[in-house]
Amino acid sequence: MDLSRLDRRIIFLIIAIVVIVPMLFDVTPEVQITKDTEQIFDAIDSLKTGDYLMVSFDFEAASFPEMRPLASVILNHSFEKDLKIIGLALFSEGTAIGYTLLEQIAREYDKVYGVDYVYLGFRPQYVSAILGMGESIIKVFPEDYLKQPLEKYPDFLELENYENLPLLVSVADGSLPIHWADYANARYGQRVAVACAAVMVTAFKPYFESGQLIGPAAGVKGAAEYEKLLGYEGAAHRRLFTQSVVHLAIIILVIVANVSAYVWRKK
Secondary structure (H helix, E strand, O other), rough: OHHHHHHHHHHHHHHHHHHHHHHHHOOOOOOOOHHHHHHHHHHOOOOOOOOEEEEEEOOOHHHHHHHHHHHHHHHHHHHHHOEEEEEEEOOHHHHHHHHHHHHHHHHOOOOOEEOOOOEEEEOHHHHHHHHHHHHHHHOOOOOOOOOOOOOHHHOOOOOOHHHHHEEEEEEEEOOOHHHHHHHHHHHHHHOOOEEOOOOHHHHHHHHHOOOOOEEEEEEHHHHHHHHHHHHHOOOHHHHHHHHHHHHHHHHHHHHHHHHHHHHHHHO
């Protein structure tokens, strides 16, 4: 039988089984912390209680399964440090996702909206938004996501522009961190850390090496490393085991299909 011609529905079924079965077991693999993940952890950990931290949810719905663990560990760490979080989104799809996730984690820490965190929402034309915040954040976002004027929240009135922002974190599945580097870091000197999809690491490598970007914490593995730095094993650890098993299964399928195709042609 030529396995290279196997009905794709059978392949999908095999992958589904390989995904589901590992999730039934509480297996958390050992994780080695990389220097990149440690850099973004240290950048947030160095902030003092009450410092501002801007978190930009720069990803779309399709990548949410990979990006959620990363966003969660960043928010968990920030709330544990009692930082004042300013959330926003430069992708329209990430707007509601970011707000919902921020609200969920804030409730776990008994944080109060308008005192411990605010959510600015979405602005189109991300280059203009990034540049505009370098001059005045309140002019770019006169209202928050809930349609309330920012003047309503006195705890955030001191945040005028990047000069009052010790650190910004872009949680991204695409190339938006490059724009943060080009327009926020290069022009205004804003420190920018990155938590990104694993596939994007090589695209950002020159920016990390030059110091324009900090990090990255990358993919599910990066989130698992960050969990370890925070002292617990959570959802990212469990997903990492499932991801590893699936990758192994795909490699085996590719090898078996190629060998079977070669043998079939020889016959």
